[in-house]
Amino acid sequence: MPDDDEIQLDRALLRRSAEGDRQAFLDFCSRHQAAVFRFCRALAGRAEDAEDLMQETFLMAWRKAGAFEGRGSARSWLFTAARRKFYRVARSPDPVARKDTGSLEDLGAEAGWGGPERRPHLSLDDQIQVRQAFERLSPSDRQILVLRDLEGFTNAESASILGIEIPAVKSRLHRSRLRMMCSLSKGDSHER
Numbered sequence: 139m140p141d142d143d144e145i146q147l148d149r150a151l152l153r154r155s156a157e158g159d160r161q162a163f164l165d166f167c168s169r170h171q172a173a174v175f176r177f178c179r180a181l182a183g184r185a186e187d188a189e190d191l192m193q194e195t196f197l198m199a200w201r202k203a204g205a206f207e208g209r210g211s212a213r214s215w216l217f218t219a220a221r222r223k224f225y226r227v228a229r230s231p232d233p234v235a236r237k238d239t240g241s242l243e244d245l246g247a248e249a250g251w252g253g254p255e256r257r258p259h260l261s262l263d264d265q266i267q268v269r270q271a272f273e274r275l276s277p278s279d280r281q282i283l284v285l286r287d288l289e290g291f292t293n294a295e296s297a298s299i300l301g302i303e304i305p306a307v308k309s310r311l312h313r314s315r316l317r318m319m320c321s322l323s324k325g326d327s328h329e330r
Contacts, residue, residue, distance in 0.1 A: 148212035156204030180280035
C-alpha cells in the first residue's frame with residue numbers, strides 16, 4: 139500500500155499532467171507501468187494484448203488526469219480503469235471461467251493439502267512452472283492473485299477495483315490460491 143508521500147506525488151504528477159506537462163505524465167507512467175502491465179497480463183493473458191490494454195489505460199489517464207479526485211490511490215484508479223476497459227472490449231460482464239462450485243475441502247485436497255500423500259512435489263521457486271500454472275488459471279483468478287499477492291492491495295482496495303464486496307474478495311482469493319496450487323500439481327504430473 140502506498141504511503142502518504144507516494145499518494146501526494148501521484149496527485150501532483152496528475153495535476154501537472156492535466157495542465158499539459160508531458161514530462162510529469164511520463165514520470166507518472168514510469169512509476170506505475172510495471173504494476174499496470176502485470177495486472178493487464180493477468181486480465182488479458184497474452185503479452186501483446188496486455189500491452190494494448192496498458193496503453194489504453196494510460197491513454198485514459200492522460201485524458202482524464204484532471205478528473206482524478208484522489209479518493210483512493212492513483213494505482214487503484216489505473217487498475218480499475220484497466221479492468222473496465224478489458225471487460226468493455228470483451229463485451230462481457232466479468233466472466234468467471236470457472237464457477238465457484240467445488241467445496242473448499244475438495245479444492246484443498248486437490249491442491250495437496252490435508253495429507254502427506256497429496257503434497258505437491260513442486261518447488262515454488264521454479265519460476266517457469268509457477269508462470270505456466272498461473273497462465274492456466276482463469277482471468278478472474280489471475281486478477282485477484284495479482285491484486286492481493288503481487289501488488290499488495292488491501293481487501294478494501296481490491297474490492298473497489300473489482301467492483302465487489304470485501305467478503306467476495308476474501309472468498310475469491312482463497313479459491314484462487316487453491317486453484318493455483320491445483321494448477322501447480324497438475325503441471326507437475328504432466329511432466330512425469
